[in-house]
Amino acid sequence: MTEQINEPIDVLVKFHKTTIFPSFFKWRNKTYKVEKVNLVHHLRDGENKTYYFSVSDNLNFFRLAFSTRDLSWKIEELYSQG
Amino acid sequence: MKKQSIIMHLDMNSYFASVEQQANPFLRNRPVGVCAYLSDNGTIIASSVEAKVLGVKTGCKVQEAKRLIPDIFLVENEPAKYRCVTERIFKILREYTDAMEPYSIDEAFLNLTGWAKDFKAAEQIACEIKRRICDEVGEWLKCSIGISYTKFLAKFAGDIAFRGSILIISEANIDQELDRELTDAWGIGEKVAVKLRCLGISNLYELKKTDPLKLRHYLGVYGYHLWANVNGQEISEIKSETDLPKSIGHSYCLPKKTDDKKYLLKILFKLCEKTGRRLRSLGLEAGSINLYLAYVYGGHLNKTFYSFDKVFTTQEIFNPICSFIEQTDLLIPIKMIAVSVNRLTADTGQLSIFYNRVKNKNLSLLIDKLNDKYGEYAVRSGLMLGTDNLAHDRVGFRKTLEVNNENTEL
Numbered sequence: 384m385t386e387q388i389n390e391p392i393d394v395l396v397k398f399h400k401t402t403i404f405p406s407f408f409k410w411r412n413k414t415y416k417v418e419k420v421n422l423v424h425h426l427r428d429g430e431n432k433t434y435y436f437s438v439s440d441n442l443n444f445f446r447l448a449f450s451t452r453d454l455s456w457k458i459e460e461l462y463s464q465g
Numbered sequence: 466m467k468k469q470s471i472i473m474h475l476d477m478n479s480y481f482a483s484v485e486q487q488a489n490p491f492l493r494n495r496p497v498g499v500c501a502y503l504s505d506n507g508t509i510i511a512s513s514v515e516a517k518v519l520g521v522k523t524g525c526k527v528q529e530a531k532r533l534i535p536d537i538f539l540v541e542n543e544p545a546k547y548r549c550v551t552e553r554i555f556k557i558l559r560e561y562t563d564a565m566e567p568y569s570i571d572e573a574f575l576n577l578t579g580w581a582k583d584f585k586a587a588e589q590i591a592c593e594i595k596r597r598i599c600d601e602v603g604e605w606l607k608c609s610i611g612i613s614y615t616k617f618l619a620k621f622a623g624d625i626a627f628r629g630s631i632l633i634i635s636e637a638n639i640d641q642e643l644d645r646e647l648t649d650a651w652g653i654g655e656k657v658a659v660k661l662r663c664l665g666i667s668n669l670y671e672l673k674k675t676d677p678l679k680l681r682h683y684l685g686v687y688g689y690h691l692w693a694n695v696n697g698q699e700i701s702e703i704k705s706e707t708d709l710p711k712s713i714g715h716s717y718c719l720p721k722k723t724d725d726k727k728y729l730l731k732i733l734f735k736l737c738e739k740t741g742r743r744l745r746s747l748g749l750e751a752g753s754i755n756l757y758l759a760y761v762y763g764g765h766l767n768k769t770f771y772s773f774d775k776v777f778t779t780q781e782i783f784n785p786i787c788s789f790i791e792q793t794d795l796l797i798p799i800k801m802i803a804v805s806v807n808r809l810t811a812d813t814g815q816l817s818i819f820y821n822r823v824k825n826k827n828l829s830l831l832i833d834k835l836n837d838k839y840g841e842y843a844v845r846s847g848l849m850l851g852t853d854n855l856a857h858d859r860v861g862f863r864k865t866l867e868v869n870n871e872n873t874e875l
Contacts, residue, residue, distance in 0.1 A: 429836065430837075439490055
């Protein structure tokens with residue numbers, strides 16, 4: 384089941400060479416550990432660039448968005464099986 | 466003696482659906498359909514292997530897909546996502562040759578002549594490319610690769626290769642591989658196949674053995690090209706990425722089938738703006754404008770406008786279209802509209818004796834600059850008000866991936 388969300392989150396990221404990967408994020412008072420970053424893509428809107436991280440843990444898929452305009456993180460989508 | 470060319474063709478398998486399955490691992494091994502729109506009348510533009518097996522193919526309507534596979538997972542297409550992945554794949558391909566031609570968003574040709582010693586070495590490169598796509602872009606992304614000595618045969622090899630495999634067509638096995646249906650070949654549709662069958666040609670091998678003069682007599686130069694293709698004679702070469710496009714355009718399937726001119730002109734203006742933006746960003750100007758309207762009950766209207774002065778601004782593209790629509794009686798509702806500009810040349814800065822072009826050009830460029838900074842349509846014509854949800858970004862299947870060397874990593 385897919386749920387469209389648009390809520391701010393706290394994220395702990397890992398920097399590696401020229402890339403960054405979200406490792407943990409806190410959403411609705413629960414901390415999630417990112418098991419895998421499956422895909423990263425970006426979308427430009429004027430000078431703002433939003434990076435989308437398609438990540439998953441063992442049970443869920445999350446789409447996290449990082450905006451370069453205000454350096455904010457959001458969770459945009461959640462997919463859970465069942 | 467001229468050295469034999471080595472051409473590689475790479476085709477990503479079930480591309481958009483595979484990218485969606487790459488992003489969300491819970492969709493893997495499940496039927497997935499990527500749609501233009503999620504409404505029942507929307508069309509599936511790509512389906513996963515699992516969906517294809519169950520009968521949902523490209524072009525299938527959403528309603529039909531749901532009937533065939535009730536638990537199919539449908540997702541609306543996301544052009545930015547596919548373009549980013551394509552750019553990463555093409556970046557890998559560019560490391561193996563200086564002549565790489567992006568053929569579409571999920572296909573490319575590589576001229577490996579001089580970069581690979583022989584077909585065996587080319588096959589090793591193909592294996593390495595497959596592995597790197599898997600490691601560096603996504604483990605769920607598979608591609609078929611064809612290798613041969615002409616573009617046509619390389620694509621033919623890529624098309625007939627098993628999913629995710631590599632097929633080499635050399636002089637040794639060409640006859641064997643050509644023992645296939647005429648329509649299996651690139652550029653031969655059912656209509657051409659019927660004509661060829663009338664000439665007593667029932668498969669590609671027979672086409673190869675046919676007298677080229679006979680083909681030329683009945684089908685013109687096109688017939689000769691078909692013969693040359695299956696005989697391994699190169700009639701087109703790998704085009705460099707820096708070649709100017711032949712045309713730039715945008716199309717839109719209307720959510721509301723209508724003959725309402727006010728509504729149509731709003732959308733047409735948006736299409737002209739998108740076309741003009743791309744034209745100006747490439748530093749080009751156009752010699753003609755094309756308008757295409759498809760009617761609901763079949764049939765279409767196609768009109769080309771030639772311009773004395775070169776076309777550069779959105780208004781210059783829109784003006785003849787607007788005049789034409791206003792003067793034309795639309796008796797049948799329209800289902801699809803398309804605008805394109807053709808006869809493209811580099812912007813020359815040529816002045817016009819009829820009106821002040823420079824002022825309009827500079828204004829256009831300034832508006833583009835503002836939109837580059839503050840976001841698309843931050844500054845726009847009043848004609849575009851109320852079109853935010855219409856004519857969204859779309860995925861182009863042919864030659865619409867503009868070269869973007871921007872680093873896709875952070």
